[in-house]
Amino acid sequence: GGGTETAGVEVSDLIVASTTSTQDSGLFDELLPAFEAANPGYRVKVNAVGTGEALKLGEKCDVDVVLVHAPDSEKKFVADGFGSERREVMYNDFVLVGPVEDPAGVAGGADAVAAFTRIAADQAPFVTRGDDSGTHKAELKLWKKAGLESPAGDWYRNVGQGMGATLTIANETGGYVLADRGTWLSMKENLPGLMIMVEGDAALFNQYGVIPVSPAKCPEANSEGAVAFMEWLVSDEGQELIAGYGVDRYGQALFVPNAAG
Amino acid sequence: MNAILEVQRVKRRYNGGMALAVEHLAVRRGETLCLMGPNGAGKSTLVRVLNLVEEPDEGRISFKGSAVGARAGNVRRSMAGVFQRPYLFRGSVADNVAYGLRLRRLDRREVERRAAGTMELLGLTALADHDARRLSGGEAQRVALARAIAVRPEVLFLDEPAANLDPHARVSFHADLRRVASRDDTTVIYVTHSIEEALATGDRIAIMRGGAIRQLGDAADVFHHPADRFCARFLGCENLLPGRVRESAAGAAMVELDRGGRLYTTAGRQGRVLACIRSEEVTLHHPSLPGELSRTANRLAAVVRQVVATGPLHEVLLDCAGFELKARVARPVILDLGLEPGQALEARFDESAVHLVADDEWQEPEAPGRCSRGVLLGEAFAGGEVRSRD
Amino acid sequence: MNAILEVQRVKRRYNGGMALAVEHLAVRRGETLCLMGPNGAGKSTLVRVLNLVEEPDEGRISFKGSAVGARAGNVRRSMAGVFQRPYLFRGSVADNVAYGLRLRRLDRREVERRAAGTMELLGLTALADHDARRLSGGEAQRVALARAIAVRPEVLFLDEPAANLDPHARVSFHADLRRVASRDDTTVIYVTHSIEEALATGDRIAIMRGGAIRQLGDAADVFHHPADRFCARFLGCENLLPGRVRESAAGAAMVELDRGGRLYTTAGRQGRVLACIRSEEVTLHHPSLPGELSRTANRLAAVVRQVVATGPLHEVLLDCAGFELKARVARPVILDLGLEPGQALEARFDESAVHLVADDEWQEPEAPGRCSRGVLLGEAFAGGEVRSRD
Amino acid sequence: MIGESIRQAVELLLTDGEVWSIILRSLQVSGLAVLFGCLLGIPLGVLVGIHRFRARGAVVAVINTGMALPPVVVGLFIFMLLSRSGPFGSLHLLYTKQAMVAAQLVLALPLILGITVSGIGAIPREVLDQARSLGASRWQTAMAALGEARPMLIVAVIAGFGRIIAEVGAVMIVGGNFHGDTQVMTTAIMEEVRKGNFSLALALGVILLTIAFSANGVMARLEQRAMAS
Amino acid sequence: MIGESIRQAVELLLTDGEVWSIILRSLQVSGLAVLFGCLLGIPLGVLVGIHRFRARGAVVAVINTGMALPPVVVGLFIFMLLSRSGPFGSLHLLYTKQAMVAAQLVLALPLILGITVSGIGAIPREVLDQARSLGASRWQTAMAALGEARPMLIVAVIAGFGRIIAEVGAVMIVGGNFHGDTQVMTTAIMEEVRKGNFSLALALGVILLTIAFSANGVMARLEQRAMAS
């Protein structure tokens, strides 16, 4: 990106493509000022888009670094040469949310696959994001484990939208939905018809990764900044900030840093 | 009372100017009433008010004896108007002519029959399929006329309907109008600037000025007996001679002109007057032999000052020792007398040709507001008259 | 050649109809050329073509000797036009009058000065600030005139400019036009339906029909010597008597009328003719005593059939044993003769009052295409003439 | 890029039946919305255009402001009305085509109204007087005005239609983009963009424009026929 | 619901400085776009409106179709042009206000053009002839037409402005909604909707409409002054 001179320091823009869930959870509002304070040479701009779109923007060299949660796609992104390297940053978990009436009777369980099986068997309404996002991909994996290659039918509603919109639709239509905990927590207030059905299953693990775009593919990209951003995220400072985020607002951390692991 | 339309104390102001201020006007059923007057006199405004297209600021309008209020919509069905600048709707000539009929929800056949008949009448048949917006001026005017006439209204408003018609079309339109109007007993309000047209079509003539009606009466009467200086001048009376009535008997009087000379007239009036003599009433003769017999009381010795050919008639300017007199004579007279400037001759006119109006020269009431423009305009043309007095 | 504007073989078709087909027309520098003709004759179309507002389909237009092509834009600067239905732009009267001046990028002061002067001339000063879209018909027409005159064009186009003016405004406009045109040596193309107007303003008159120019000549000459039956009828010649020239000497001839009777004329022509006598050329007299002296060669014994008052003049229909004759006489004549239907008298007219045109009655060429309407219309009015022949 | 999109668009149309049903749904929803928009907007617009009443300036200002209604806000507003917890929740209209039509109607209306109002305002006042003078009732006078302002009305309808056939914010929120049920062209495009399938999104855009082009063509044809008759 | 939003809107305006800078940015971007839209669209519209050329029908059809351009597609298209890997990538215009202006220009243009064309088409042909007959050059004739079609031009501008001040699809893609940099009212609303802060989103919507209302008011005032002079 272009640079500007401020107080003697060359400041350059660093564009991050992230998923809407990361941005909308408010995490960046906490992280970015700290990063910019530590690295006065960069000014970070966040483009919050769909996961697929974020990776596409990376492919086209229109962003410098991507922060998404779709490990398989991320690995392919690096393998195809679009990203220089992938570092794991943090995870949170998915929760299976459903209508308080719980028509499929899956509330309180700890086995996500079992719950999915029940829902499919009962043909209880299920709302899927269907947008190739990390959440969508995780959901598809769960269906696969539950024995459905590609779920279909009236009960399985593909809405092709973001997490927030999908949760809203589930709330309105009384459907089950797989959501990331961050979005769920931030929107819970507005979703009186929904409650958590299943949580804590290892299968609901949601890993976030950071990938600077490949300087070879994208010579114009702010690779230095991208690497600095990645390094800072996995640094102790970054990891600590992530660990603390959301405690004061939701009573629990939204993300668990796991760069070391 | 036989009035089909009546207005009382009707006023219409525009931006403070008074465009219309008619104390009272009763339009008689079946008559043709011609409105005349200078530009801006309020003729079109009066027509629009009568046509219920424009609401007056004040005053009362009644149709067949009952006030037109909320019923305006119904009453309007009995009317049709041709505006001064008619607006033809998008579509063909036939569409336009049929418009009013369609409004009245006549059945399709009847609409077609009547539209075709009216187009025939006005020589529009060949133009039926033409785009109404792409006609010549006269053609457009005829379409507007046909559109209004087609509905056979009880009251027909025509605002300078013949202004763009060629002379033949105009004559034939007048004939058609008379025929149609008498057939359907149509009341017609006809605005025109042409006294010939007014006399050819009108039963009565109203002369307007500054929004008010200055004179109203039977057509011929208004023409021959204008009510005042303004009407006389407006109706094309070119000789206006100020004087004072000296002797006056029943139906006869002698006027002593301010500039010398005396006139005899059958008109009865007292005091200061303006003697009005239409220029075509003046005949020219070789100076009469003393004692020669003639029924004509008024004989003035005159010298020809100027002869101007103005088409069918020639305008002869005469010097009558003290004042100027204008005569309009046909070419044969010119030929016969061998008329040329400087020639001495005798100008004669009948006693009945001298009409007297009060000489309002010095107390002419200033018309209020906008009307002053009417005055201004009138004055602008006074040039001709001033000439005739110096 | 002194032509400022010249058209050659100009044609304009609309939807297949021929609106204009002028073989040749040269407008002389400084002249006032009046265009006359029935509705739809192509007058406005010719004006628009000359004004470079409308492209002809064919033909050549030259301005001051050189063809107008891509230069139309420049040439247009030398022109200004008042359309038959003038369009006033949004804004005040003053804005409109100043429009053409602003186009020419005159400086602000000059624009104001000239606009004010022109408004003064046309009696518009009091209206200067009025909304141009809310004027009376005559006021609007005056604004359009002022707008065109203000630019002092070399060529001024006026398409029925006085149609909505009151009689006084019209007379004063004619005077102003003559003054302005001679001051600036302006060439004026003036369309009108009124022969009086044409004679009052025009140096030459062109009579159009079916898109073509039927007659072109000096104003008085066209008036007195129409080229053919159509022009004669169009110019208001009411007595058209078919006959055959019997004796013919230099500048004099005797015509034997088909319906009986003979006429003497100073016009020279052979064979079948139509004798044209304007109704105002006919004078009425008591039957002449045998042997009475008179310079008049044509004296016809006649019986009054009808007398109609048509304003200044009265129309007298006469029965001349075989044919009808119409005379227009002033009221004094009526009074003098005590005219009434059935009365026998003598109708006289001078030899010079009889104009002869070829009798094209039976070989009248059918005008092509759209022009047929002109014929239709003409025929529609022939009623009056037919009457005079039965 | 465009060429590729066109190729892909043709391919989609030839091979993907789902695309056709999405197209039909788009036309159905936006067509209905614009139809209602005309039924409401044109008479109202003629009324406001013809009459000179006191609050006219304010009404016109409100209409004009309506042209700036963000689709998302309209969607949200309708959503809140139709939501289970909203005042009309019991009607179960959320995520139905009816709701989408309603939202698009709100978006199309100001445009149709606004253009109609000034179209009517632009015709000469003589039209009204001339119609009245020939005996036209109020309604017939309005019809005369309408007839004269026809070309402007066509643009009003086309602009209204254009706005809603192209909008995504409102239908996404109130329709939910349910595949096979409430998904329309624009929500499908949006979805593909989110997925990063840019060229597919462009291909769908090309198809949408083709629809709009044809719809406008049909409208122009109808108008011409109406003019001719 | 509306009352609450208005209350919240007022509160935002009073307490949140960021809202003001977002408002300014919206006005700046959409104002510039509509300005360029007018500079381009009005002369072009007058040209197409005045002249009767062979391809006119096709041109008008294309313009009308342009009214149905989905903002997302326009955004995507501009994105692909300005993308680092696109033809104009070297200009580094992606995610700048310039790019947003460009995208909105594309969206506003057909509306401004289309309404201008039919506005000009609706004035009587006599206007042109009358101007020419008085000696107007081509340019002056066009200006005369423009003057007579003024009320329609105002609607053209208002409709164009309304469309883009309210649109989110294009600016979201080409601007990126960078906080403090390319975020405008509509992208801010979108973000709040995504977060489920519906009432905050509505409050921002109320503010947006208030801006539009004021902007239209200013335009109407300017127009009146122009008319009076």
Ligand SMILES: Nc1ncnc2c1ncn2[C@@H]1O[C@H](COP(=O)(O)OP(=O)(O)OP(=O)(O)O)[C@@H](O)[C@H]1O
């Ligand atoms: N709508 C209007 N707004 C403002 N003034 C108007 C309006 N209509 C007419 N006037 C004014 O009212 C006066 C009377 O107009 P009107 O049209 O009745 O005159 P008129 O007698 O028909 O004149 P003309 O012979 O020129 O047609 C004129 O001075 C005119 O300028």
Ligand SMILES: Nc1ncnc2c1ncn2[C@@H]1O[C@H](COP(=O)(O)OP(=O)(O)OP(=O)(O)O)[C@@H](O)[C@H]1O
């Ligand atoms: N734009 C047009 N489209 C189609 N026909 C036209 C157009 N303009 C004129 N015409 C036709 O061409 C013929 C000549 O029209 P023009 O206006 O020149 O007649 P005019 O002599 O001025 O008649 P008027 O005395 O009625 O004004 C008419 O029959 C008219 O219908």
Ligand SMILES: [Mg+2]
């Ligand atoms: Mg009038």
Ligand SMILES: [Mg+2]
């Ligand atoms: Mg004409």
